[in-house]
Amino acid sequence: MIGQIIFLLVTIAAIGLFTYNARKIVRNIKLGKPLDRSDRRADRWATMARVALGQSKMVVRPVPGILHILVYAGFVIINIEVLEIAIDGLFGTHRIFSFLGGFYGFLIGAFEWLALAVWISCAVFLIRRNIVKVKRFWAREMTSWPRSDANYILFAEILLMSAFLLMNSADHKLQLEGATHYLKAGAFPVSSWLSPLLPSSESSLVLLERICWWFHIVGIFAFLNYLPYSKHFHIILAFPNTYFSKLNPKGEFDDMQSVTNEVKAMLDPSFTPVTSAEPVRFGAKDATDLTWKNLMDAYTCTECGRCTSVCPANITGKLLSPRKIMMDTRDRITEIGKNIDKHGKDHRDGKALLDDYILREEIWACTTCNACTDACPVNIDPLNIIVELRRYAVMEESQAAASLNSMFGNIENNGAPWKYSPADRLNWANQ
Known part of the structure; x- marks a missing residue:
């Protein structure tokens, strides 16, 4: 009974702590501006099934894609056994589902x-990251913590799988020796290879x-x-994030409602826009000026670097890294x-995303x-964040490059990007 009580307390504590921290992330995502992504539900379910569940975009790079599918499927499916472990832990049984016989x-x-x-x-992923040192895992934004984070997870999965097999x-071995409480159940095609390496005494085997x-x-x-x-955390968020993907053509920019209202008011003096108590801001200066979907994108980012590796600006040596855009948004x-938790929702720290x-x-x-959005395995859209930051710089601050001005x-x-008069537009045809 002591073991069962300890197991129950550990389970409650683990689920409670996860719920507490997960709710903070949900709260942070909801700090974003509203956005309606409730349309075309059939298409959204299909996108989620194809991209998140089927991992269709991962296999664009076959070797890491197939290995990732194995890790994902293996880790999720193996943990179905957690249900049996939970029942055994709570009720003091052992391999409760063994009554399934051959299917078990x-x-x-x-x-x-x-x-x-x-x-x-x-193991292959650890070698790729730390020995082969694939370039996209060692970019400037991949400081000690992002690199360590990936290694911690890989080591943890190796340890968990090792514990499972041991x-x-x-x-x-206890089943073969007829030990009490270890009735014969299951097939062990891999772990049976390890049996000769284990101790022979029953007490040592039970302890192990x-x-x-x-x-x-x-x-x-x-x-x-x-x-x-x-x-x-993308293990969880990849599913809702792909469900709420942008279904319109990726190159199609969203209209700014604030600008649309201004235009409608100029064309129709009787037009009365719906106003809010908050002052209208064009574009985004801080993370809270972005939509909740932008913030969900940030928390879903896997830091795989596929976006940055295909970015033409990054490839040519410019400072831009789409992965860093997402990491910075998440950090902000x-x-x-954290400031809300510590000081209240009205606290301002004087910082901004831009x-x-x-x-x-x-x-x-x-x-x-749009190379970055096309490459992302979970349909993250760094470009949308970049465009919103640009909109703020141009429309709120009138700050842009001289060529753009x-x-x-x-x-x-x-009426055109060129310095010529509209009357001269067709002069090229006379050449």
Whole structure:
């Protein structure tokens, strides 16, 4: 009973702590401006199934894509066994689902092969990151914490899979020896290889099996509570984020309602726009000026760097990195959330996303080619954030590059980006 009580307390504490931290992230996302993404539900479900569940964009790069699918599928499917572990932990049983007979043996066997696949895939990922040193994992924004974060998760998954296989190996050996409480159940095609390496005494095997059992379940709880502090929260957010993807053509910019209202008021003096108590701001200066979907994008970012690796501005040596845009946005809205927790919702720290986190040189280096949004495995849209920051710089501060100011003047005076009179537009045809 002591073990069951300890297990119950650990379970309640783990779920409670995760819920507490997850609600903070949800709160932070809701600090963003409203945005309606409730249309075309069938298309949204299809997008989520294809991109998040089917991981269709991961396999554009086959080797890491296939390995990631193995890790994802293996880790999720293996943890179906957590249901059995939870029941065993609460009621003091052992392999409660063994009554399924042959099907149970098939499940355990499949879990073991998947565990081996996860173990190997994580080892390959560690080699790619730390020995091969793939370039996109060592960019300037990938400081010590982002690199360590990825390594912690990979090591944790290797340890969890190792504990799972060792637990099964000790269990298998105890079953063969007819130990009390270890009735014959399951098939162990991988862990049986480890049996000759284990101690022969029953007490040592029971101790090893119990240690691995507790390590596996407590490790999963620890992993769960690490997610809100890690880029790996995308394990959860990838599904809603892809569901709420932008379904319009990626190159189509959204109209600014504030500008639309101004135009309508000029064309129709009787037009009365719906006003809010908050002052109208064109574009975005801080993270709270962005939409909730922009902020969800930031928390969903996997920091894989696929966006930055295809960015023409970054490739040619400019300061822009779409991955950094997302990381900076996440860091800023997290900071705002912490300020709210500490000082209240009206606190202002004098900082802003633009200038304090993202430099002007970065946003003006963007060519708006959409390569980053196309490359993202979970349909994140860094371009939208860049455009909103640009809108603020231009429409609120009248700060833009000289070449752009010249173009704006030409459009205002000539109706075209060029300095020629509209009457001369067709002169080229006479050449």
